[in-house]
Amino acid sequence: MNTDKQLLSKAKIVVVGNGMVGHHFVEEMAKNSDYQITVLSAESRLAYDRVHLSEYFGGKTAEDLAMTTPEHYDELGVTFKTNAKVTKIDKVAKCVTTESGATYHYDKLILATGSYPFVPPIPGKDQDHCLVYRTIDDLEDIANSAKVSKVGVVIGGGLLGLEAANAIKQLGLQTHVVEFAPQLMGVQIDGGGGRLLKSKIEELGVQVHTSKATNVIEKGDKCRYKLCFNDGSELETDLILFSAGIRPYDNLAREFDLAIGERGGIVVNNQCQTSDVDIYAIGECALWNNFIFGLVAPGYAMAKVAAKHIGGVTGTNGELAEFTGADMSTKLKLMGVEVGSIGDAHGKTEGSLTYTYENQPEGVYKKIVVSADKKTLLGAVLIGDTSDYDTLLQYMLNAIELPEAPEGLILPMAADKPTLGVDALPDTATICSCHNVTKGDIIAAIDCGAVDVGQVKSGTKAGSGCGGCAALVKSVADNEFEKRGLVVKKDICEHFAYSRRELFDIVSVEKIKTFDELLSSHGRGLGCEICKPVAASVLASVWNDYILKKPHLSLQDTNDTYLGNMQKDGTYSVVPRIAGGEITPDKLIVLGQVAKKYNLYTKITGGARVDLFGARVEQLPPIWKELIDAGFETGHAYGKSLRTVKSCVGSTWCRYGVQDSMSMAIDLEHRYKGLRAPHKIKFGVSGCTRECAEAQGKDIGIIATENGWNLFVGGNGGMKPRHGDLFATDLDDETLVKYIDRILMFYVQTGDRLQRTSVWLENLAGGLAYLQDVIMKDSLGITDALEEQMATIVGSYQCEWKTTLADPEALKRFQPFVNSDKGDSNIQFVTEREQIRPARDEEKIAVTIIDATEKEAVAEDA
Amino acid sequence: MTTTTNKTWRTICDSSDLVKDSGICALLADEAGNEEQIAIFHLPNSEEKIYAVGNYDPIGKANVLYRGIVGCIADEPVVASPLYKQHFSLKTGRCLQEEQSIAVYEIRIENEQVQVFY
Ligand SMILES: Cc1cc2nc3c(=O)[nH]c(=O)nc-3n(C[C@H](O)[C@H](O)[C@H](O)COP(=O)(O)OP(=O)(O)OC[C@H]3O[C@@H](n4cnc5c(N)ncnc54)[C@H](O)[C@@H]3O)c2cc1C
Ligand code: SF4
Numbered sequence: 001m002n003t004d005k006q007l008l009s010k011a012k013i014v015v016v017g018n019g020m021v022g023h024h025f026v027e028e029m030a031k032n033s034d035y036q037i038t039v040l041s042a043e044s045r046l047a048y049d050r051v052h053l054s055e056y057f058g059g060k061t062a063e064d065l066a067m068t069t070p071e072h073y074d075e076l077g078v079t080f081k082t083n084a085k086v087t088k089i090d091k092v093a094k095c096v097t098t099e100s101g102a103t104y105h106y107d108k109l110i111l112a113t114g115s116y117p118f119v120p121p122i123p124g125k126d127q128d129h130c131l132v133y134r135t136i137d138d139l140e141d142i143a144n145s146a147k148v149s150k151v152g153v154v155i156g157g158g159l160l161g162l163e164a165a166n167a168i169k170q171l172g173l174q175t176h177v178v179e180f181a182p183q184l185m186g187v188q189i190d191g192g193g194g195r196l197l198k199s200k201i202e203e204l205g206v207q208v209h210t211s212k213a214t215n216v217i218e219k220g221d222k223c224r225y226k227l228c229f230n231d232g233s234e235l236e237t238d239l240i241l242f243s244a245g246i247r248p249y250d251n252l253a254r255e256f257d258l259a260i261g262e263r264g265g266i267v268v269n270n271q272c273q274t275s276d277v278d279i280y281a282i283g284e285c286a287l288w289n290n291f292i293f294g295l296v297a298p299g300y301a302m303a304k305v306a307a308k309h310i311g312g313v314t315g316t317n318g319e320l321a322e323f324t325g326a327d328m329s330t331k332l333k334l335m336g337v338e339v340g341s342i343g344d345a346h347g348k349t350e351g352s353l354t355y356t357y358e359n360q361p362e363g364v365y366k367k368i369v370v371s372a373d374k375k376t377l378l379g380a381v382l383i384g385d386t387s388d389y390d391t392l393l394q395y396m397l398n399a400i401e402l403p404e405a406p407e408g409l410i411l412p413m414a415a416d417k418p419t420l421g422v423d424a425l426p427d428t429a430t431i432c433s434c435h436n437v438t439k440g441d442i443i444a445a446i447d448c449g450a451v452d453v454g455q456v457k458s459g460t461k462a463g464s465g466c467g468g469c470a471a472l473v474k475s476v477a478d479n480e481f482e483k484r485g486l487v488v489k490k491d492i493c494e495h496f497a498y499s500r501r502e503l504f505d506i507v508s509v510e511k512i513k514t515f516d517e518l519l520s521s522h523g524r525g526l527g528c529e530i531c532k533p534v535a536a537s538v539l540a541s542v543w544n545d546y547i548l549k550k551p552h553l554s555l556q557d558t559n560d561t562y563l564g565n566m567q568k569d570g571t572y573s574v575v576p577r578i579a580g581g582e583i584t585p586d587k588l589i590v591l592g593q594v595a596k597k598y599n600l601y602t603k604i605t606g607g608a609r610v611d612l613f614g615a616r617v618e619q620l621p622p623i624w625k626e627l628i629d630a631g632f633e634t635g636h637a638y639g640k641s642l643r644t645v646k647s648c649v650g651s652t653w654c655r656y657g658v659q660d661s662m663s664m665a666i667d668l669e670h671r672y673k674g675l676r677a678p679h680k681i682k683f684g685v686s687g688c689t690r691e692c693a694e695a696q697g698k699d700i701g702i703i704a705t706e707n708g709w710n711l712f713v714g715g716n717g718g719m720k721p722r723h724g725d726l727f728a729t730d731l732d733d734e735t736l737v738k739y740i741d742r743i744l745m746f747y748v749q750t751g752d753r754l755q756r757t758s759v760w761l762e763n764l765a766g767g768l769a770y771l772q773d774v775i776m777k778d779s780l781g782i783t784d785a786l787e788e789q790m791a792t793i794v795g796s797y798q799c800e801w802k803t804t805l806a807d808p809e810a811l812k813r814f815q816p817f818v819n820s821d822k823g824d825s826n827i828q829f830v831t832e833r834e835q836i837r838p839a840r841d842e843e844k845i846a847v848t849i850i851d852a853t854e855k856e857a858v859a860e861d862a
Numbered sequence: 863m864t865t866t867t868n869k870t871w872r873t874i875c876d877s878s879d880l881v882k883d884s885g886i887c888a889l890l891a892d893e894a895g896n897e898e899q900i901a902i903f904h905l906p907n908s909e910e911k912i913y914a915v916g917n918y919d920p921i922g923k924a925n926v927l928y929r930g931i932v933g934c935i936a937d938e939p940v941v942a943s944p945l946y947k948q949h950f951s952l953k954t955g956r957c958l959q960e961e962q963s964i965a966v967y968e969i970r971i972e973n974e975q976v977q978v979f980y
């Protein structure tokens with residue numbers, strides 16, 4: 001058959017290594033269905049995001065970091081083997097052999113074997129608890145070792161070493177960094193920057209030892225080991241992490257006779273071909289122009305070039321795709337210290353001149369390197385403040401002519417600080433270097449119909465690599481939208497040309513107290529089911545009035561009006577609050593008695609409470625009266641507000657608990673009950689890191705530590721599960737509550753309609769770091785106001801059911817008919833597993849329902 | 863249902879029973895004992911000010927429309943079903959999103975009495 005023949009004749013591509021670059025190649029190559037791709041991976045799992053590896057210690061799981069799944073590869077038609085290390089290449093027979101002896105034929109072979117951490121030949125380096133930092137398995141080893149260690153040392157003070165130091169510090173170890181050179185991060189930054197970086201990092205409690213070479217690792221006196229340095233000094237430690245640079249995995253090339261560089265690396269040409277034209281090398285194992293690129297973006301560029309070359313894809317004039325080098329500038333945050341390095345950071349270019357600015361009290365160091373004629377920027381170093389990074393990088397990459405006084409670019413108070421508007425960038429300017437997206441690509445995406453930043457991002461992949469360019473992508477896109485007169489629409493509906501956040505500001509600033517006022521001053525028409533509940537929620541957050549007060553009554557969703565969740569048959573559920581899931585036997589009995597008396601379906605929920613289903617509107621008041629008399633209060637299951645605080649028993653009962661999670665959960669639930677928000681809010685509190693309360697899947701997650709509480713924000717279960725981001729560690733009770741007050745209030749004020757905290761956090765420009773600045777460093781100067789607002793809301797809490805029962809006017813709403821005492825005959829139940837459930841259509845006893853067509857017939861008859 | 867008796871304006875309730883910008887429900891019964899539920903909405907800022915439609919939501923299949931939020935879509939007064947949020951015109955009964963409609967009744971306020979013609 002035709003298809004079989006095609007299959008047989010498909011050219012075979014074998015990819016050795018499934019790291020970030022190998023995976024990128026697979027995705028690029030799979031777009032072309034003429035090839036049969038086989039992936040051989042030495043690791044036990046498919047490609048994952050190594051760049052964000054450290055987030056594994058911040059709560060991310062291997063699944064979170066995964067860049068693909070077996071199902072995804074199946075879909076692409078890609079065959080793959082894990083734990084399949086290639087040990088042999090036969091260039092003549094064109095096949096490779098793995099450790100287990102399996103042989104694979106290839107037409108084209110791709111080596112994407114990456115690199116491995118270099119461990120200096122120090123005697124004693126091969127013992128237990130001497131580890132490296134490269135793979136998820138490495139991180140698991142580090143975590144296990146940290147459990148039985150108190151002190152940790154990182155050997156190597158480069159970029160990765162500092163990242164590793166941060167990780168072991170987070171694991172609770174007393175942390176040291178040992179560097180052979182006289183300064184930290186010698187590759188990227190200069191001596192001045194290195195000095196400042198060192199002092200900043202030491203402030204954070206990590207000890208830095210520079211100019212120290214380790215001679216031998218011996219058995220320690222106080223700790224497991226002792227490092228003996230060449231200057232005679234010693235350092236005791238339990239765990240040793242080597243981060244002394246990387247070496248390309250070029251062993252296959254060495255053994256099977258492909259050209260390699262003097263100091264390693266598989267030599268490739270501009271098409272990424274090795275000395276054998278059918279074998280390509282890409283990523284960190286490849287040596288181009290005598291240079292190895294230790295970053296992911298150049299690797300991606302190589303992957304694209306190789307895929308194009310194999311597929312015969314050429315440019316419009318038939319030119320071959322080429323790899324022509326890459327920019328190695330980097331911006332990152334190391335232990336909270338901002339560091340940026342651009343181009344020729346050391347000023348090695350002949351005749352280059354430098355400008356330096358240093359502010360010791362603030363901990364800021366900035367240097368730019370310019371050409372002899374002061375016209376072009378060659379490089380820069382930024383420590384402590386990288387806000388100028390994007391601008392400087394664009395000056396360098398696009399050779400934009402510098403202003404008269406280039407120092408203005410880095411001086412904080414320069415009156416006429418030249419700002420490089422995104423308009424000044426040429427279309428060829430690279431905006432996202434990870435995915436090589438230019439300004440032109442972003443404009444093209446908008447030409448093709450992208451109408452918001454989200455669509456630009458998903459269309460171009462910009463911002464989905466390291467994420468460092470997110471702000472720039474947004475301003476380029478926004479600038480383009482603006483030019484086209486496209487207003488970035490955030491209107492909540494046709495009645496208000498405002499977002500929820502803007503309405504919040506309007507209501508608080510103009511002291512608006514009712515929907516009618518808001519509509520007449522800022523809206524049009526009669527409103528609708530979208531803007532009315534938004535206004536209700538905003539009014540409730542700002543003024544915290546009883547939500548069923550006359551002017552607010554018509555704004556509420558039926559759930560809020562009837563203080564229950566409407567079910568499919570028009571009945572409601574009754575959900576009393578059971579704070580932290582703790583309930584006395586007496587109260588439990590009352591729930592049972594009430595459910596029995598009103599014949600309600602009873603279920604225990606995932607939020608550790610009891611839901612009673614099947615209450616008719618007219619039954620709601622008597623049911624709630626009985627519950628309130630027994631000491632219950634409303635559970636707000638109907639509102640966009642705090643639902644539950646799930647908790648384990650913690651140190652009160654559990655053998656492992658380190659804090660009283662139960663009391664904390666109950667206190668928090670009582671503090672925030674009734675708070676109206678853009679969407680529902682869930683909390684979780686666990687008594688130790690075993691995390692039995694699954695707190696990381698909640699909007700606000702709290703996990704006890706020996707020293708206090710770790711706070712996570714933005715977790716979610718449901719449709720789009722997400723682990724919360726670690727926001728702060730080891731907080732005491734008071735600080736914990738203070739931060740939660742601020743975070744929640746900030747969310748209430750700035751969240752969009754129906755936006756859970758997870759999406760809110762992901763959409764905050766600046767993300768987690770920005771939120772941390774706002775909440776912990778008060779970067780917006782609003783924390784006092786946030787706390788005050790929360791205090792007012794906490795202070796004016798009322799149980800809405802209690803208030804309703806005391807108001808005869810409000811109770812009128814619960815009578816089904818204005819002119820009759822009957823009930824709705826269409827609500828019918830049948831029995832299943834000894835409880836009620838709504839009858840299905842075919843089970844119902846006929847009731848007359850006049851639909852429109854019948855009605856017309858009747859009218860005609862009449 | 864051809865056993866209709868003579869239609870006439872019948873009083874349902876006092877105008878003080880209406881809830882501004884919201885709905886109430888009434889039970890209509892004819893002499894033959896047939897019952898219908900209607901939803902009555904009071905929108906003082908709209909043209910007609912008062913509307914009556916069937917209370918049965920043909921999409922959600924439950925008697926709930928009077929508990930929906932009212933407003934307007936492109937100047938057409940509507941109620942949004944509290945179950946699945948489709949809009950029904952209060953003037954014509956037509957659903958704006960699906961091929962469905964609900965009955966519409968003539969209604970007026972006469973001497974502070976709310977009256978429906980049925
Ligand atoms: C902690 C950390 C942080 C980093 N941060 C950044 C950053 O912020 N920005 C940045 O740009 N870069 C960063 N990097 C570097 C970046 O991760 C690498 O540039 C990138 O992963 C290189 O991709 P690769 O596919 O070439 O190699 P790798 O990701 O190393 O993948 C190579 C794969 O090949 C496998 N392999 C090797 N030999 C064989 C064989 N014989 N048979 C089969 N499989 C084999 C290896 O096991 C490995 O899985 C970071 C790296 C680390 C470790
Ligand atoms: S989280 Fe810790 S304290 Fe809580 S139940 Fe689990 S093991 Fe015990």
